[in-house]
Amino acid sequence: MKTSEILVVAPNFKKRLSGVTSTIVQLVPLQAQSLPIVAFGPGLPGHLPKLKVRQLPALWFRPRAKPVRIWHARRNVEMLPGIFMRDVLRMPLKLVFTSAAQRRHTAYTRFLISRMDKVIATSQRSAAYLEVPNQVIMHGIDLQRFRPAGSASEARASLGLPERRTIGCFGRIRHQKGTDLFVDAMIALLPQNPEWQAVITGRATAEHAQFDAVLKEKVKAAGLADRILFKGEVEHPAPYYQALDLFVAPQRWEGFGLTPLEAMASGVPVVAADVGVFADVVTDQTGQLVPADDPVALTRAIADWMGDRQRLTAASGAAYSHAQATFPLQREAAQIDAVYTELWNQPTG
Template sequence: MLHAVQPGDGGVARVVVDLVRGQLAAGLRVAVACPPGTELAAAVRAEGADTYDWRAGRDPGPRLVRETRELGRLLRGVRPALVHAHSAKAGLCARLALRGRVPTVYQPHAWSFEAVEGTTAALARRWERLGARWTDRIVCVSDAERRTGEAAGVRAAWSVIHNGVDTERFAPRGGPGEEAREADVGLGPGGPLVVCVGRLCRQKGQDVLLAAWPAVRAAVPDARLVLVGDGPDAERLGAAAAADPSVRLTGAVADPAPWYRAADVVVLPSRWEGMALAPLEAMACGRPVVVGDVDGARESLPPGHEALCLVPPEDPAALAAALGRLLGGPEPRRSLGLAAREHVLSRFDVRRTGAAVAGLYRELAGVRCTEHREPIGQ
């Protein structure tokens, strides 16, 4: 089977790498078509998957016809039993190229029409409705994402399969001391640390976080903030933070896990999501999170955490208040972090996600796996 993927970085790439790893271990022959030179291309090649260069950009535009034809030629050569298209661009090109001739799974990873406005959003909704006719199953990562699609008029066969994370890789440090925890990421000891991991872009809301930060510092004067990641807004966000010595931007990092462990609180004030990976990874590391109240956010939190950990999107005052409450003392953070870790272990282990996706493949195309184990004791 073949994964068609654009973008080749960020959360989508991490989801695909985890799926590919599990599918190869289960005995499937797996191919991935994605932009060359990306994190995804290198990672899936290292896992042993067949990898094909598909030169596709993020946005639709004049290159769309060429990108669709290129993917169509690739699919005719590979002849997969099933195609799993990830995100709007791959979903558009794959479904236009295949038009139902091969069992097709589409996973939006947040709907395309949420990222735009006006006429562009209307066109995106129209395409999603039309594209559903060539889709055997739309996989949503949260019930909220499915409801958003239904409200937009997308009529399809749905499966809701929550994102999962590697709970062995993303786990509490287990070593001694707060000082050692911060030293892992090159920080010295200091005040409570807030970490935001995500692509630096409008979707993830780092601008809202920077707008909230002066109020956080007024409540907790020694608080520190680190933005982990890279993206199109890096220069603008860096300029906005340049005058505040309590704020640091790291750029892209190979492994965010040490940053989660170093944090006292992890925050992701997104404007839209399907179900963000960063909060799940942070909770797996035993850290409390503060997240924007967008698709998938409520479903990702442990029961009872909504009042403390969920804030309206684009509301700096509410975000500052939530962070101030959690930074006020270590004991609430500790109890929230312990509950968060147990919640992820019980509901969001990547092996559970892989097993659900494998079951879907069997249903649609008779794809058989030699082994795909559920998490032990869960």
């Protein structure tokens, strides 16, 4: 794409896979169907439209169709260069920031946010921690990518998983994500439920490698290494959701958390800790909320679901219907595009 045609840049300055990166990977191709938008940064998949480094100097020139371009940041490390380009280099830019954090921001982050032209919060909880005007736009899910399988058994076979009823916990492996809470629950429950197995996907970064190793050793010591399966980071998570009968999101803290949405879109009921946006998306018909960092409540809730096949079947259909009605990615894209349009309609200096 010619630089003169580009209207929106979505920077991604973190190489490792994260929820923010996943959002960009899903949203940008959809937005690009009706808007000249590009991603910018390392580690992005090849199918995304991208801004090349050599194109950066051309950002000094106004785009052909609008008075300014929009730089849509989602992290501090992306807000700062946007401010520099707009305020120091005097590039014709408007700055948008999406905040998912559910904690008081540092003084540095508050300063960066105060320099934005528009701020989006991903939930009402996130909005409560912002000290500037903002608009709440909840994340959506690619409902074509995340959808139920014709058969969970067939999905398991395609992944080379043993044929047992399957419970999953997906995401980065670390204390914050509560992976240890899930492992402890499985060690307690699987011996009494021989028809079930657990699957854990996600990456343990170098700083969490010891945490990961301790969990695997605990599973081995319990004699459950063949039924609590660590699959590492997977490039395409959708088939793993399709292989599940139940999903668990045991996070101790979460900014937003896409995994319960992805599970429900795949027709999988969810047991989730009451963190992030989970209380806004998990209903009594689609799953169950438990207090955060409460291993007893988590284990009890999982046990109840594992032992009630009729409840699982009913919640599977309800989860899928709820996702179709509430989580479409098109809704998120349209609401974000409306924010861009509002900025373009504002007078420029």
